[in-house]
Amino acid sequence: MERPVSFALFLIIGFFAQFTDGALGMGYGVLSASLLISMGILPALASAAVHTAEIGTALVSGLSHLKFGNVRKDWLLLLIIPGSLGGATGAWFLASVPGHTMVPFVASILLIMGLMVLYRFAQSEKSNALPVSAAIPVPIPAASVRPQISRRRLAGIGFVAALVDAVGGGGWGPIATPTLILSQHEEPRKVIGTVNLAEFFITVVIAATFFTALGTEEYDWGMIGTLLLGGVIAAPIAAYVCRLVPPRPLGIMVGIALIAFNVRTLLITLL
Numbered sequence: 001m002e003r004p005v006s007f008a009l010f011l012i013i014g015f016f017a018q019f020t021d022g023a024l025g026m027g028y029g030v031l032s033a034s035l036l037i038s039m040g041i042l043p044a045l046a047s048a049a050v051h052t053a054e055i056g057t058a059l060v061s062g063l064s065h066l067k068f069g070n071v072r073k074d075w076l077l078l079l080i081i082p083g084s085l086g087g088a089t090g091a092w093f094l095a096s097v098p099g100h101t102m103v104p105f106v107a108s109i110l111l112i113m114g115l116m117v118l119y120r121f122a123q124s125e126k127s128n129a130l131p132v133s134a135a136i137p138v139p140i141p142a143a144s145v146r147p148q149i150s151r152r153r154l155a156g157i158g159f160v161a162a163l164v165d166a167v168g169g170g171g172w173g174p175i176a177t178p179t180l181i182l183s184q185h186e187e188p189r190k191v192i193g194t195v196n197l198a199e200f201f202i203t204v205v206i207a208a209t210f211f212t213a214l215g216t217e218e219y220d221w222g223m224i225g226t227l228l229l230g231g232v233i234a235a236p237i238a239a240y241v242c243r244l245v246p247p248r249p250l251g252i253m254v255g256i257a258l259i260a261f262n263v264r265t266l267l268i269t270l271l
Contacts, residue, residue: 022235082156173195
């Protein structure tokens, strides 16, 4: 009886983790890795399993966002190339150092970022001067040109987010998504879609690095396949929901999700 229960549990974890990630631009690794570790799976193996399953879910999610017009193509390579370097570095590091030692530090940073995102979007609801599509509540003159984030800053975000993602089992979305939302006057759906598509390429590099560093003898391929199945089912649904939800509520949801994820992480780690 244990196997059907495990199958259903891993399917549910995969589905809701990917739905959260596809709709909010974050949460797959944070949710699934946290749950797997709480079930007694070692951090390195949990991160390796999550990233292996995430190859399929990230591909479906990224292509779905691309189909629904949620992607800024000019950002992709600037996230993917440094992100791949950061992800490979983090995976090698986790293979030799316990990843949980960094959890409180990373969670604290993400909690602060979540509060900032929530404050910005909550404030925008009080302003009648801003259009509904404004992602950040800063008055912008009509017909003004959208400010562009620097290539160096974009590359730095990609490197750091992927590094943390590999070490902690999650962190690409929670770091990249709110940072880009706070840095740009861009619709949240565009940020979320771009982050999701770039995630596929970075996940491939992280998974390949874990294969090399850990080997695959201890991998539970049944668990990985079930996580993948749940995520593949959820990915196109989440991309469609992301396209329909207006920017302001979606931005508030991003902030609330960050706060909830990281308050829980801090409580579990510190208490």
